[in-house]
Amino acid sequence: MPQYDAAHRLGETFHGYLAAGDWNGIRTLLTDDATWTLPGDNTVSGTAEGADEVVARARKIASYGLHFALLHILVSRENMALSLHNTARRGDVRLDEHLSTVCRLRDGKIASIETYLSDVAGMNAFFV
Incomplete structure (x- = not known):
């Protein structure tokens, strides 16, 4: 069970740093x-x-004023995913999307991230 705890803590830490803008x-x-x-x-x-x-990508996304609401941290045998609800407003354009950010782990760190979105068209309209 300890590997699941470590993956869960890594997800909590990643989200906390993202929400706080702690790029380092x-x-x-x-x-x-x-x-x-x-x-x-x-x-x-x-x-x-x-x-x-x-x-740099995380910084750019955050620069649009997103609120990253953490819904769930999901763990598999070897990896972790964040279930998020991201919202933001830029003038008349609104972002309101649910997503899963799947993190593949290696040696206790994040080796790759793949994000799955509920509203790709909305994302395209917002991040211009």
Whole structure:
């Protein structure tokens, strides 16, 4: 059971750093070769490669004023996922999406992140 506890704590820590804008904290949770893939066709879509790019992506997403509401931390035998409800408003444009951010772990750190969205079209309209 301890590996599940460690994965759960890693999810809590990742979300806490993201919500607080602690970019150095996020960096400490990532392997050097970490990646983050997001769907869509907008300024935050595609794959960020390397820990510094992953942190830059998190920073860019947060710069749009998102509120990252943590719904659940889900653990598998070897990995972890965050179930989130992200909301934000920029002028007349609103973001209101549910998502799952799946983190593949290696040696106690996040090696890759893949985000699944409920509203890719809404994300495309918001992140311009």
